[in-house]
């Protein structure tokens with residue numbers, strides 16, 4: 001169901017519905033807040049509110065009229081959702097490139113119709129490229145086809161690629177933000193509003209989606225994600241930093257492989273034998289394929305952070321505390337090695353060799369031997385080459 005009501009944001013929704021009813025809603029909005037807080041849900045909710053035909057103005061979006069129903073299925077012809085995407089392969093002309101981008105967008109919209117919170121292109125380099133911005137500008141200049149208004153939701157607007165290549169497109173977009181046609185509304189979203197071009201920031205009205213109190217997110221986790229253990233629900237809520245959709249992703253991944261993979265890595269490092277390290281590292285591919293190792297390292301970092309809380313005498317701060325274990329200094333060294341491994345994986349270093357070196361370093365840290373071969377990615381890449 002894609003037409004959902006952003007959870008826990010009742011006050012904000014009431015104010016927005018009032019602004020739509022009184023025709024006070026600014027035409028260029030910037031929805032911002034941390035990752036997983038529900039910016040996409042909120043922006044699409046605003047789009048539905050703007051298109052709704054409810055007889056009582058205060059009741060938007062009614063979720064029952066034709067506009068609301070089409071919008072909830074992401075099929076409303078006058079609601080245009082754009083997001084960063086990989087750059088298409090070479091195209092014969094500008095027009096072909098723009099067509100290719102539009103085709104990519106429709107593929108991804110089909111995925112979002114299945115799951116509104118799907119992560120699009122998690123492993124690819126993506127951006128809102130000039131050709132996409134040109135498409136937006138053209139779509140916005142056309143009259144709506146069915147409703148009275150057209151609404152543009154443009155996600156992760158900070159990923160709009162600096163447009164020195166086409167100052168024309170950049171200027172046209174800025175003009176669109178500053179003076180949209182009377183029928184067009186533009187809703188940008190951003191998790192990093194500081195990274196937005198100042199020229200974009202100054203032309204939009206900010207709307208912050210705040211994280212929720214931990215207790216409320218814990219209640220959501222218990223009720224909607226079926227986590228019946230109160231302590232665990234609270235731990236998930238804390239780890240999600242009060243962001244409901246991040247909590248959801250955490251619960252999904254917890255039942256998946258990354259936690260088990262992290263346990264395997266930790267056990268191999270604690271075991272200390274070269275055989276255990278070799279077995280654990282051989283699970284990862286020797287080329288590319290960072291997809292699997294990255295979430296395992298994330299989970300490993302959380303495990304080590306918990307161990308650090310316990311070692312530092314603050315088990316209450318741990319998300320999932322366990323007794324005993326290495327000293328604070330050893331754990332800090334191990335965390336440093338995990339950070340280095342994360343960065344190496346992000347730069348496409350060989351995952352298997354990276355894991356082998358990581359486990360060697362962690363094993364040394366836990367055994368009280370000196371570490372530091374992974375300090376700094378360039379050095380550590382050199383160590384990998386020499387293996």
Ligand SMILES: [Zn+2]
Nearest residue numbers: 052062065068
């Ligand atoms: Zn409606």
